[in-house]
Amino acid sequence: MxxxxxxxxxxxxxxxxxxxxxxxDLRRCIGCDACMVACKAEFDVPLGVFRTWVPYKVxxxxxxxxxxxxxxxxxxxxDPPCVRACPVEATYKVDDxxxxxQRYDRCIGCKxxxxxxxxxxxxxxxxxxxxxxxxxxxxxxxxxxxxxxxxLVPACVQTCVGRSRIFGDLNDPASEVSYxxxxxxxxxxRPEEGTKPHVFYIGADRNHTEIGRKIYxxxxxxxxxxxxxxxxxx
Amino acid sequence: MGDFNIFHIMPWSGxxxxxxxxxxxxxxxxxxxxxxxxxxxxxxxxxxxxxxxFVLLAAGGLLLIADLTQPMRFLNILNPAYLNFSSPxxxxxxxxxxxxxxxxxxxMTMRKNDEATSRKLAVAGALLALxxxxxxxxxxxxHQNRPVWNTPLMPVLFVAxxxxxxxxxxxxxxxxxxxxxxxxxxxxxxAGAVAAMLVSLLGTTAYGGSGSELTxxxxxxxxxxxxxxxxxxxxxxxxxxxxxxxxxxxxxxGMMLAGGLLLVGGMAxxxxxxxxxxxxxxxx
Ligand code: SF4
Ligand code: SF4
Numbered sequence: 001m002x003x004x005x006x007x008x009x010x011x012x013x014x015x016x017x018x019x020x021x022x023x024x025d026l027r028r029c030i031g032c033d034a035c036m037v038a039c040k041a042e043f044d045v046p047l048g049v050f051r052t053w054v055p056y057k058v059x060x061x062x063x064x065x066x067x068x069x070x071x072x073x074x075x076x077x078x079d080p081p082c083v084r085a086c087p088v089e090a091t092y093k094v095d096d097x098x099x100x101x102q103r104y105d106r107c108i109g110c111k112x113x114x115x116x117x118x119x120x121x122x123x124x125x126x127x128x129x130x131x132x133x134x135x136x137x138x139x140x141x142x143x144x145x146x147x148x149x150x151x152l153v154p155a156c157v158q159t160c161v162g163r164s165r166i167f168g169d170l171n172d173p174a175s176e177v178s179y180x181x182x183x184x185x186x187x188x189x190r191p192e193e194g195t196k197p198h199v200f201y202i203g204a205d206r207n208h209t210e211i212g213r214k215i216y217x218x219x220x221x222x223x224x225x226x227x228x229x230x231x232x233x234x
Numbered sequence: 235m236g237d238f239n240i241f242h243i244m245p246w247s248g249x250x251x252x253x254x255x256x257x258x259x260x261x262x263x264x265x266x267x268x269x270x271x272x273x274x275x276x277x278x279x280x281x282x283x284x285x286x287x288f289v290l291l292a293a294g295g296l297l298l299i300a301d302l303t304q305p306m307r308f309l310n311i312l313n314p315a316y317l318n319f320s321s322p323x324x325x326x327x328x329x330x331x332x333x334x335x336x337x338x339x340x341x342m343t344m345r346k347n348d349e350a351t352s353r354k355l356a357v358a359g360a361l362l363a364l365x366x367x368x369x370x371x372x373x374x375x376x377h378q379n380r381p382v383w384n385t386p387l388m389p390v391l392f393v394a395x396x397x398x399x400x401x402x403x404x405x406x407x408x409x410x411x412x413x414x415x416x417x418x419x420x421x422x423x424x425a426g427a428v429a430a431m432l433v434s435l436l437g438t439t440a441y442g443g444s445g446s447e448l449t450x451x452x453x454x455x456x457x458x459x460x461x462x463x464x465x466x467x468x469x470x471x472x473x474x475x476x477x478x479x480x481x482x483x484x485x486x487x488g489m490m491l492a493g494g495l496l497l498v499g500g501m502a503x504x505x506x507x508x509x510x511x512x513x514x515x516x517x518x
Contacts, residue, residue, distance in 0.1 A: 109303025118379035
């Protein structure tokens with residue numbers, strides 16, 4: 001059955017086009033953070049900001065407790081609000097493949113894309129970097145466009161010890177991601193925003209995917225850390 | 235204990251609220267200057283209101299540019315090859331620049347006492363001025379993931395806030411009973427409209443799903459409560475309406491008091507709406 005497409009930018013199910021996607025099987029994620037490290041190494045991602053990150057939560061009360069991980073990254077949305085929001089087309093979607101990428105030399109740093117992304121996938125690069133002069137523009141995960149176009153998988157997928165992260169073309173019915181998305185129950189984050197995310201989770205827990213009540217009374221230790229973070233990053 | 239998350243910043247800082255405030259006043263002041271060609275009681279405001287408008291426009295523009303992390307690249311927004319018309323920022327950039335150009339032309343024709351052209355430019359400029367609060371409202375409205383922002387009210391609310399803040403500033407330079415009465419009405423009606431819109435906004439935020447509900451809590455009983463409820467609604471909207479309805483509210487001094495309160499409210503409301511829409515998501 002073909003997917004319902006609202007906007008002409010969407011390429012899921014369009015014949016002759018690739019639509020890359022990632023499946024993250026949370027039953028297999030052990031929270032080793034190897035993907036975070038691989039990503040940092042691949043792109044020299046500066047301190048304090050992340051293209052992919054693995055938050056965890058401890059759910060329940062002793063003796064019924066569980067530690068849950070939810071690897072996060074840009075969802076390479078099929079209808080990305082960040083692309084709509086950028087006044088100068090510094091962020092754009094690659095038609096064949098569905099990558100949402102940045103033009104670093106064009107970004108003016110207005111942060112409209114950051115405001116429009118429901119997933120906090122975007123961040124501002126700091127003023128000083130050691131190995132590159134790409135600074136003070138917005139950056140994010142690229143689905144490892146440079147690797148994927150060479151026939152490799154993204155660095156985080158390559159390194160995932162639990163084989164929790166699986167990558168492939170969702171428009172190819174024979175791909176592993178198609179098999180998983182079509183045969184297992186999957187979830188995406190904040191589907192109500194209409195972004196049509198292309199990172200699918202197997203076994204995502206609502207404790208993680210919902211905005212929890214707890215944020216109204218956050219733990220003091222978290223707020224201290226947050227204050228330090230804000231000092232360094234705003 | 236035992237949670238680990240990456241912290242996220244609010245993309246749009248308080249500077250934007252100052253920009254909204256300044257540009258809203260600039261737009262309304264141009265409107266009053268333009269009105270002077272068609273309503274004689276506004277004649278005393280023609281030049282001073284324009285001057286205020288122009289200075290604030292320049293200040294607002296600089297503020298906006300300085301807030302970019304790549305300030306010199308603001309020129310990209312004027313490059314037709316780059317412009318993305320699905321972004322309200324692109325429209326806003328064009329609106330701002332055209333308004334600036336029309337303002338300069340209007341200043342020149344006013345100096346030459348060329349009444350016919352001035353009248354035409356006044357109308358064109360007033361329409362462009364109306365575009366400023368509308369586009370700033372749209373800047374927020376289009377982000378479907380943001381509570382408070384993502385409502386059709388924003389552009390209209392910003393127009394009302396602009397008119398109210400502009401009229402408040404004008405009371406300080408106005409002369410003549412008729413003009414003051416007009417300004418009093420402008421303040422009263424736009425403050426009334428703002429109050430009505432805030433009631434709806436509070437309603438849709440309180441019952442708009444878990445993210446909105448939490449935002450409502452932050453804006454009322456939480457960290458933003460004092461600014462939003464205290465300064466924005468009580469001190470900055472309800473109190474000035476009450477002052478304007480009394481007898482002393484019909485004198486210039488009373489109107490100045492109300493105007494001052496409205497300015498405090500206008501700034502507080504813009505700030506808390508801007509920040510309010512971003513708090514919850516920093517935890518996601
Ligand atoms: S996750 Fe955010 S940054 Fe990535 S495509 Fe979607 S809206 Fe854009
Ligand atoms: S910060 Fe850069 S990429 Fe993001 S919307 Fe502005 S110009 Fe576009």
